[in-house]
Amino acid sequence: xxxxxxxxxxxxxxxxxxxxxxxxxxxxxxLTKMFLGQYVSSLMQETITYLKLxxxxxxxxxxLPEMVLRDAVDGKMGLTRGQWVRFGQALELPTTYVLRPGExxxxxxxxxxxxxxxxxxxxx
Numbered sequence: 038x039x040x041x042x043x044x045x046x047x048x049x050x051x052x053x054x055x056x057x058x059x060x061x062x063x064x065x066x067x068l069t070k071m072f073l074g075q076y077v078s079s080l081m082q083e084t085i086t087y088l089k090l091x092x093x094x095x096x097x098x099x100x101l102p103e104m105v106l107r108d109a110v111d112g113k114m115g116l117t118r119g120q121w122v123r124f125g126q127a128l129e130l131p132t133t134y135v136l137r138p139g140e141x142x143x144x145x146x147x148x149x150x151x152x153x154x155x156x157x158x159x160x161x
Contacts, residue, residue, distance in 0.1 A: 072147065
């Protein structure tokens with residue numbers, strides 16, 4: 038009898054942790070990037086609210102107009118990758134993550150892990 042158990046080394050990254058019938062868009066697809074961007078924006082918005090930070094002060098630290106920063110967090114305007122990294126650092130958020138597939142109740146989804154799981158495993 039053939040086993041349905043697979044190691045992460047035996048499958049492409051898009052298949053790890055899921056049955057072969059499950060489908061997700063590729064990690065570099067526009068759809069995946071859109072949802073990833075919305076998640077990161079929400080995380081930053083919640084962090085700003087939780088820490089009671091001023092958009093004005095953050096904008097000054099980022100050398101951006103306040104409205105540009107607000108619009109970026111609201112998903113109305115994009116920032117460059119470097120600006121997002123600086124923004125994450127200003128909020129003391131991890132700026133490195135691992136995007137990996139998961140499955141819950143038979144439905145596939147993308148899971149975003151901060152900091153990368155491999156870094157956590159190496160520290161313990």
